[in-house]
Amino acid sequence: MKIHRGLIFAIVEGLQHIFVRNRQADQVVEQLLKSNKKWGARDRSFIAENIYEIVRWWRLVKYVSQVEKAKEEADFVKLTGVWQLIKPLHLHSGEVIALPEWPEFAEISTEHVAARYAEAMEIRKIAQSIPDWIDELGEKELKKSWDKELKALNEQAQLNLRVNTLKSDVQAVLELFGEDNAAPIANVPNAILLKKRQNINNTEAFKNGYLEVQDAGSQLIAPYLDIQPGLSVIDACAGAGGKSLHLAALLQNTGSILAMDIAGLKLNELKKRAERNGVTNLETMTIQFDSDIEKLSRTADRLLLDVPCSGLGVLRRNPDSKWKLKPEFLDQIRHVQWHILSTYSQMVKKGGKMVYATCSILPSESEDQVKRFMKTNRKEWELISQQRTSPATDGFDGFYMALLQRKL
């Protein structure tokens, strides 16, 4: 494939936004692609793919390029050029290419790149492109399985849909996308795998609320709460509502859902999504004080605690977060998780159930928090079951869920 200057500089612009201006990769890519209507579908996917790949393999590309800290435009051009050379080797895809003879690439020697790449492959944290502290933590917490999870977290995530059963069904959505392009996912009742990447938000099916984009692993969490029609459900960390919408569908629009969060803006987004999904049993509430929780003591048949976390189970989708995450944040978020689990659980009625969930592969954010909760609340609570999904073993994102019941 011929390398076009305009496309390389679009990638460079995107990377500068992410690494210099500290912006989120998905938002940067979305805005960049909107900014030039002349790019065709191939150009767009070239730009988006390269930005995500370079973000994912950032430490490796910097090592091979010998760029210590990327600051200037020239650094990003070099990194983008070097990635074009190592990509076919590293991802086993595409043909090996020669870089065009632009002055910006004059310094890059193919032989030197090949030698540095071979050297990098011997050092896991560089070959797998992960900060030292996450590599150490992963090994400490996951022991032998860290190696294979780390590799799986560097793969490109599949595109999964959840069919909204309030408005459509799996068969109808499969027919919309066609047999060649869509397939059901085993053991996840309303999940569909789309074989080709595409922008779902522009489709009529999405605009009509027939479907949502949601990883199949994430689709296991709402049903884990043992939902039956008529129940009163609280989703206490609802965010923009991926799981609230699923809960509404499982309730078949009966009973009630109270979607809560400390971030009111996210709940506003949830309201829009609920309308598109045809959800009629949902209210939202922004949490401001501890007393907001106390007032709801023992009111819920079911409580979902989809707590804030490191996101180390969803790095395939958000590869930039491994560079932005800091050890101090992880310590702080574990305290928040504990606060939520130990105080919000009061909202569950006697005999009611609660799911504690994270999108982290780390036991310290997941199993250990539940273990600690059970140690202090054994008289009142029973741990019914726990489940994990894993990028390495089932190909889903890395989620943890625990089902607990308040004794009668």
Ligand SMILES: C[S@@+](CC[C@H](N)C(=O)[O-])C[C@H]1O[C@@H](n2cnc3c(N)ncnc32)[C@H](O)[C@@H]1O
């Ligand atoms: C993992 S995200 C939720 C994702 C959401 N459930 C979904 O399925 O789309 C965690 C959420 O917890 C919220 N949060 C953080 N601290 C909180 C707190 N103390 N109480 C309630 N929500 C909190 C964050 O704003 C964020 O939206």
